Amino acid sequence: MNFDDTPEEAKFRQVARDWIKANAPHELYEDLANQGFGGAGGKQKSRTDGIATAKAWQKKKAEAGWACLNWPTEYGGRGATPIERVIWGQEEGVYGKLSGLFIIGHGMCGPTVMAYADEETKRRLLPPLASGENIWCQLFSEPAGGSDLAGLRTKAEKDGNDWVINGQKIWTSGAQHSDYGILITRTDPNVPKHKGMTMFWLDMKSPGVEVRPIKQANGQSEFNEVYFTDVRIHDSQRLGAVNDGWKVSLTTLMNERLTIGGSMSTGFSELFDFCSRIQTEDGLAIEDRAVRSKLADWAVKTSGLKYTGMRAISAVSKGENPGPENSIGKLVAGAMMQDIATYALDLQAQGGALNDPDLADFGARFQAMLLRSPATRIEGGSDEILRNIIAERVLGLPADIRVDKDVPFNKIPTSGRG
């Protein structure tokens, strides 16, 4: 049992490390290291510069062969092994945060296009996606279909060689910055819901596409509504067969399992640091038994996640598929972050109400965490959906008995009030 690289891994790590040392935007290190949990006190920085910086770093990486490492070289990747991709992620460290804009494109849209588009399309669309020249979004969730994605209602109707799209998507991350998107639609409402959907890719500048940012509960706008009014898409932009969109979407969602071994922020190190400095009635918070008991619980969850990631990396290193234990990451980290933020404010007593980085403890970071964390427990699979996934796919429990399975989509009740 060890944490050591194999000789090949060590060699690859050294090459990656040397390149990052010579090329990374080191002037951004501090900012990136302290970034997270959304802007404090509702003071959101303009993202315009952020996008330029992110694109510049991505371009530089792509030119040197460090973009989308696991993709084939003809599509802008490196043809690297899974473990090499993991090692790159470890070495890129905080600079990886610059790639946030591209996560959905690289992690979900790209693999879907790769699996279903024709060769010419792949060679045209994928390299500029890899290099960050184009940003992509994923147009899946709808007002009527979040956890129940297959409840979506956005229509695509055939008209000659085109499809005409009408409807609305919601919770689309980065749509306001995106050049392209992958879009799942309803093409046959007369069959059961999983059997009447079709997937497309589209240019976000197509006439009839309107992006409206959503003002979130924490005052920021990371997500959007996207409206489609008579948007025309050529049939050649279809991904997979007509009415086979559910199967295509599963390809996308399989890739949603974020980077193996990547650690999500939990807020634990911030809280530990905070408790080591602030006073309660009886002295330093960290000297207090009650505080310690809370910290210990979060400490072992944090280390448990870290070493669960190490076990997954070991599996990848041996050429195996990582086990299902990876599915616990967001479930544990999301809830923990919310609990940690709540507790940090409790330790601040009345001062916890302040939400100005210049006035609140710790630059109002825990306040920002408190206000952002409800989203973490919902986005990319809610806590409840993740528990279902663990129960059904890992533990082998039967799927829920469904009342909408063999019913034509247009006969499924849409209101709980009859």
Add this chain to the structure above:
Amino acid sequence: MNFDFSDEQKSLKDELRRFLAKASPTTEVRKVLEGEALYNESVWKGLADLGVLGAGLPEEYGGAGGGYLELCIIAEELGRALAAVPFSSSILLAAEFILHAGSEEQKQKYLPKLASGELIGTFAYVEANGPVTPDRIAVTGGAALSGTKIPVPDGMIADIAIVAARDGAAGERGISLFIVDLNAKGVTRETVANIDPTRPQAKIVFSGAPAERLGAQGEGWGLINTVFDKAAVLTAFEQVGGADRALEMARDYALERMAFGRPIGSFQAIKHILADMYVSATLARSNAYYAAWALSTGSAELPEAAAAARVSATKAYQHCSKNNTQVHGGMGFTWAFDCHLFYKRANVMASGLGSLSQWEDKLIDRLRKSNKAA
């Protein structure tokens, strides 16, 4: 990176699982539960024959010269099977104390017999209810011991005990360790009721019982802390094994039990309980692996890794065993179903090396010292 057990270690695990499935089903464990025996002697002999008891001890003392990783695997399988044997008392504590602090002569005298199972050892240090502190150790030491230890795990079947006693000034520096022959004069013992009858405990009264010193005078408290860190890692595996088995039982029952015309495992209320059990068992296993790495490589991270493994495994076993009962509904509260065996074992193990809150306290102290919060 290979943060995993080796193929040889995994085949040891398979072999042991097969052996225990045959030799130590819960029907066997229940003989101890019902008071027909103080431990499963045939299982203990079988483990000795397989070389399991001495697996981690050096060859010159009758062991197989394996290492701590082998002990981790053995502990996990024994925990899974709820084996009613004195492995933790005799091997993880008594043998470790002797290996760590004993003279060459003491090692030669005791370790081969502990490794063969011919001799059973235990560790006696608790005297009063509440957390053990140096000042709460009142048994007096020297060439002869006097005073009372309660509760002592496996105290009725042990041949020797490592005893923490006072033979000097107040405080930590007055605590020393002694080896006592429990079959000698000056020792009386009786079984005390404990919440897990599958692992009996005793009250032992020493009245001038002959004793030999183990380690230097005044170093007992330090030795206890050192050996407890190692034992915390190994028993964390025992806890993880129990937690996993409790999760499997609950899963199997949820698949089989019908209510409202469907398997109860198809209800989200049940699924989510099981998913949370899986999460806590997985986190505990990963923390235990980290501690196993630290223990087997002699890493300076051992103190924090051991405490993290202990806290995580204690919580996971308690969580999985109580929810195993919950998923079984009323049947889970019957004597006939095995749920209560795991629930009881989990809660006795939670205090065996000191309470959860004491280990939480240690963990935070150690994280502060290592200045590594995450």
